[in-house]
């Protein structure tokens with residue numbers, strides 16, 4: 001079986017980190033790469049923000065590997081391309097695993113944040129009326145149910161005993177209230193998994209004080225965005241973490257960090273977040289296509305990454321190391337070939 005993988009090289013450090021992921025997938029084999037153009041770098045060369053058939057092509061692929069894309073803060077007319085990709089490909093669940101590294105992380109933990117990926121304040125219905133700026137927050141029963149079910153299925157598949165809903169339903173009684181009601185209704189279908197809840201402010205405190213108490217966290221879009229960066233800091237840095245955005249037909253895998261223009265083009269970017277996203281891609285294809293060899297490769301890549309970071313100190317300057325981006329790729333590939 002040959003899997004068709006879309007490749008979005010992205011902006012800033014995107015192309016450098018994506019290259020390391022492609023080296024890993026080429027080493028494993030059985031992948032056909034389809035280049036997909038989108039973003040600022042693409043626009044500077046082609047005069048439009050994305051290729052015309054971008055979404056039609058992407059919908060037909062097994063998965064997409066994606067570098068970060070720039071979203072300018074100062075242009076009201078410019079909607080995020082990341083949000084457009086989520087919306088068009090119906091990527092309703094954003095999955096971000098956070099596992100500690102010895103000697104690098106704050107504490108010992110292994111938990112996953114599942115972030116609702118399509119609604120909340122990110123729908124972008126905003127305006128100004130008589131000097132008052134307003135933003136509309138959305139939670140639909142349909143999305144609340146779909147993402148709750150995803151979180152429980154994920155916990156079951158990974159053998160995890162509980163799912164914690166993080167919300168603020170004591171204040172946001174309609175939006176978070178609906179999510180809460182739906183979450184506990186769905187939980188009834190999963191009697192083998194404990195369903196619990198924590199207020200978002202308390203969860204920030206608990207994530208720092210007792211991160212090992214969490215297994216799977218399910219949370220609305222904005223809280224998930226903020227808590228993921230907090231969790232990345234616990235792991236040791238933004239450059240170490242990856243994410244999977246899952247839809248019914250395809251899925252997109254990317255690092256948690258942004259475009260990091262300050263270090264772009266210098267071979268200094270930390271590629272571990274992208275490699276972690278590659279591990280998640282292998283796992284996703286392994287599960288969704290019933291391909292046990294890809295599940296084995298995903299485990300092997302996890303081992304190769306952990307050995308490189310923890311035992312060999314193969315890290316870039318953001319983590320206090322001297323390795324260049326491509327040298328980290330070399331170290332991980334060497335470990336991967338010795339694991340098999």
Ligand code: NAD
Nearest residue numbers: 068069070071072239256257258259260262263269270318
């Ligand atoms: P950023 O992640 O780009 O950078 C924050 C800091 O972290 C910078 O100092 C940067 O050098 C450092 N950093 C980030 N990733 C690194 C890596 N892999 N290796 C070494 N150092 C790294 O965040 P920002 O400055 O807040 O955002 C810049 C742009 O990126 C914005 O346009 C934002 O919208 C975009 N962004 C895109 C995505 C995405 O496409 N998924 C995610 C986050 C931010």
